[in-house]
Amino acid sequence: xxxxxxxxxxxxxxxxxxxxxxxxxxxxxxxxxxxxxxxxxxxxxxxxxxxxxxxxxxxxxxxxxxxxxxxxxxxxxxxxxxxxxxxxxxxxxxxxxxxxxxxxxxxxxxxxxxxxxxxxxxxxxxxxxxxxxxxxxxxxxxxxxxxxxxxxxxxxxxxxxxxxxxxxxxxxxxxxxxxxxxxxxxxxxxxxxxxxxxxxxxxxxxxxxxxxxxxxxxxxxxxxxxxxxxxxxxxxxxxxxxxxxxxxxxxxxxxxxxxxxxxxxxxxxxxxxxxxxxxxxxxxxxxxxxxxxxxxxxxxxxxxxxxxxxxxxxxxxxxxxxxxxxxxxxxxxxxxxxxxxxxxxxxxxxxxxxxxxxxxxxxxxxxxxxxxxxxxxxxxxxxxxxxxxxxxxxxxxxxxxxxxxxxxxxxxxxxxxxxxxxxxxxxxxxxxxxxxxxxxxxxxxxxxxxxxxxxxxxxxxxxxxxxxxxxxxxxxxxxxxxxxxxxxxxxxxxxxxxxxxxxxxxxxxxxxxxxxxxxxxxxxxxxxxxxxxxxxxxxxxxxxxxxxxxxxxxxxxxxxxxxxxxxxxxxxxxxxxxxxxx
Numbered sequence: 168x169x170x171x172x173x174x175x176x177x178x179x180x181x182x183x184x185x186x187x188x189x190x191x192x193x194x195x196x197x198x199x200x201x202x203x204x205x206x207x208x209x210x211x212x213x214x215x216x217x218x219x220x221x222x223x224x225x226x227x228x229x230x231x232x233x234x235x236x237x238x239x240x241x242x243x244x245x246x247x248x249x250x251x252x253x254x255x256x257x258x259x260x261x262x263x264x265x266x267x268x269x270x271x272x273x274x275x276x277x278x279x280x281x282x283x284x285x286x287x288x289x290x291x292x293x294x295x296x297x298x299x300x301x302x303x304x305x306x307x308x309x310x311x312x313x314x315x316x317x318x319x320x321x322x323x324x325x326x327x328x329x330x331x332x333x334x335x336x337x338x339x340x341x342x343x344x345x346x347x348x349x350x351x352x353x354x355x356x357x358x359x360x361x362x363x364x365x366x367x368x369x370x371x372x373x374x375x376x377x378x379x380x381x382x383x384x385x386x387x388x389x390x391x392x393x394x395x396x397x398x399x400x401x402x403x404x405x406x407x408x409x410x411x412x413x414x415x416x417x418x419x420x421x422x423x424x425x426x427x428x429x430x431x432x433x434x435x436x437x438x439x440x441x442x443x444x445x446x447x448x449x450x451x452x453x454x455x456x457x458x459x460x461x462x463x464x465x466x467x468x469x470x471x472x473x474x475x476x477x478x479x480x481x482x483x484x485x486x487x488x489x490x491x492x493x494x495x496x497x498x499x500x501x502x503x504x505x506x507x508x509x510x511x512x513x514x515x516x517x518x519x520x521x522x523x524x525x526x527x528x529x530x531x532x533x534x535x536x537x538x539x540x541x542x543x544x545x546x547x548x549x550x551x552x553x554x555x556x557x558x559x560x561x562x563x564x565x566x567x568x569x570x571x572x573x574x575x576x577x578x579x580x581x582x583x584x585x586x587x588x589x590x591x592x593x594x595x596x597x598x599x600x601x602x603x604x605x606x607x608x609x610x611x612x613x614x615x616x617x618x619x620x621x622x623x624x625x626x627x628x629x630x631x632x633x634x635x636x637x638x639x640x641x642x643x644x645x646x647x648x649x650x651x652x653x654x655x656x657x658x659x660x661x662x663x664x665x666x667x668x669x670x671x672x673x674x675x676x677x678x679x680x681x682x683x684x685x686x687x688x689x690x691x692x693x694x695x696x697x698x699x700x701x702x703x704x705x706x707x708x709x710x711x712x713x714x715x716x717x718x719x720x721x722x723x724x725x726x727x728x729x730x731x732x733x734x735x736x737x738x739x740x741x742x743x744x745x746x747x748x749x
Contacts, residue, residue: 181445182453185438189371192356199481203299203353204411206486209493210236210298213415225504231568232486232493236297238574239485239603243293246607247615247663248286253278254619255662263657270655272648274622276636277344292349292471292614300484301472303355305372306621307461308629309346315339345625347469347618350374353408355468357480364468367480369440372468375432381448390446390454398433398448439466463624471614473606489568496564503553503561510552517545573602611663619661626655681706 207213212228247253252275258267278285295302318332354373361367376384384390392398437446437455441464446455461467472482486493515528521543527536528545538544569575633651681703688694700716717725 178453178456181456182447185371185436185445185447185453186450188358188369188438189356189373189436192359192371195359196356200353200408202484202487203408204415206298206484206490207412208415209486209490211416214497225501225508227497227501227504229493229496229500231496231565232489235489235568235572235574236294236485239297239572239606240290240293242603243607243610244286244290246603247289247611250664251275251279253664254615254622255664256619256623257660257662259658259660263659266655266657267659269650270623270626270657270659272638273626273636273650273655274619276638277622280344280637288347288349293610295349295352296471296473296482296610297485299352300474300482300487301352301470302349303352303468303470304347304349304618306345306347306467306469306618306625308625309342309344310340311342312338312340345622345629347621351408355470359480362478362480364466364470367466369438370466370468371436371438374435374437376435378431378433381433390448392448392454393452398452399431439468441465461624462628463621467621469613469617469621471610473610475609475613485572488571492564492568492571496561496568499557499560499564503557506550506553506557509550513547514550515545515547518543573599575599615663616661619663623659623661627652630655 209232212230212233214226214228217224217226252271254271254274256267256271256274258264292302292304314336315338316334316336319335320329321331321333322328323330350372356371356373357364358367358369361370364370378395381390381392381395385392433448434450435446435448436450437444440459442459444455444457444459445453447453459465470480473485474483476482513528513530517523517528521538523536523538523545536545630650630652633649635647636650638646638648681699685699685703688699689696697716697719704715
């Protein structure tokens with residue numbers, strides 16, 4: 168039919184366009200592929216093997232790169248998730264105040280429902296961002312259900328008496344909410360002319376899926392595959408980035424025909440434009456070519472960067488800054504170990520043919536080396552131990568790394584060698600925190616704010632019935648609130664809640680000042696005592712303040728009960744207030 172022929176020709180053109188763009192981005196990105204592998208090795212502590220004949224030399228990797236990444240990662244992760252809700256929704260219009268509150272409650276419930284998994288995903292996202300200079304993530308709506316077995320009571324129809332239990336199957340909804348997933352930076356192929364996801368005319372996501380998942384997407388109508396057997400014969404394509412990383416740690420596993428072990432994977436290249444999406448499998452067949460299915464009209468990706476550069480897509484990696492200092496640290500430590508080994512391991516000058524065996528020169532208690540002529544006796548080769556300056560050099564290198572990354576000893580939880588006053592430490596700590604807070608704000612904009620936008624838009628698009636949202640009750644336990652599509656419709660802005668990165672000394676001073684304020688103003692009638700107490704609890708990082716402080720209703724009730732008891736006591740004594748006799 169002419170219609171089908173035209174459609175096939177159009178999809179073939181889209182396939183050729185996608186593959187041409189993929190090759191362009193692949194060639195443009197190749198220098199970063201080499202860097203990413205090098206930085207991964209530095210993070211994992213992979214060092215090249217020593218040349219043949221030099222295997223007895225020291226070849227250590229000092230894990231200072233890992234500890235530096237871990238210090239920054241821990242601080243960013245703790246700051247981002249210090250308070251709930253993680254993202255605050257601010258109404259753009261006066262009519263959206265209630266909707267903003269409802270959306271904030273809904274998104275908080277969705278993120279809290281997968282809190283452990285969400286934390287791991289952000290942990291991985293921040294880790295990759297620090298190692299590679301950026302980490303992409305994908306968003307979408309996840310709908311997952313499964314048949315689960317359960318026991319149901321069986322009763323006698325006539326008497327209604329329980330007679331036992333039977334095993335039944337019931338379809339249970341596991342997930343029907345927005346979802347986001349960080350993925351490896353080498354799986355994203357951006358438009359070389361772009362500087363960010365929104366600025367790119369297109370981006371291509373490369374992924375590998377199993378035949379089972381492919382069939383499921385075919386059943387859902389996402390992929391239109393003409394002949395699955397023909398796709399199988401198109402050949403397997405390796406994930407070269409993953410293969411290189413695994414090979415670097417000695418865990419290469421692509422040495423078997425994947426189809427023989429039931430592990431066949433299909434390569435999918437999915438190209439997203441703001442208004443369109445195209446997918447090609449195994450670089451052979453175009454299986455998807457349609458308008459963007461999302462109402463938000465954006466590519467469903469984000470790209471978190473720690474240190475963005477103007478006019479460039481990728482940011483600066485934390486390891487990029489310190490990789491040569493790490494190499495210098497390794498070299499210095501290994502040289503020192505080799506020098507110490509030479510000083511410890513004794514060597515000798517000995518004439519040939521004097522009748523000595525190598526075992527005669529091995530050090531042992533009360534050992535004697537017998538010779539016929541002392542002038543021909545073996546002489547020790549003297550090696551000097553490492554000079555004291557060799558030990559100072561390592562401290563200089565570590566200090567350079569700390570200066571470059573703002574991860575001083577106090578940030579790592581270690582005691583520095585230098586002696587400073589409390590004021591000097593507070594000043595240095597504050598300067599360090601300013602640098603961290605700047606990075607945190609960049610991450611919030613490129614990470615959490617964009618994620619809040621996607622969760623908002625996906626909820627407004629896909630929630631089409633009333634759902635019961637679980638809330639944390641004020642008195643402990645849980646409460647439920649019903650929300651329908653009309654309750655979350657609106658236009659919002661997104662503000663990550665997080666917390667400022669306060670230094671330990673600053674926090675201690677802040678706590679002391681609050682306690683002094685309370686001593687002064689505790690009885691002042693113009694001061695709200697309850698609010699001041701809440702500030703004190705929060706300063707000590709106590710989150711569930713409402714469980715500790717009595718509510719105003721409880722205090723009012725206790726006051727009324729006390730007054731009632733006093734009144735009853737007075738009446739029982741034969742008098743009432745005001746001197747009135749009953």
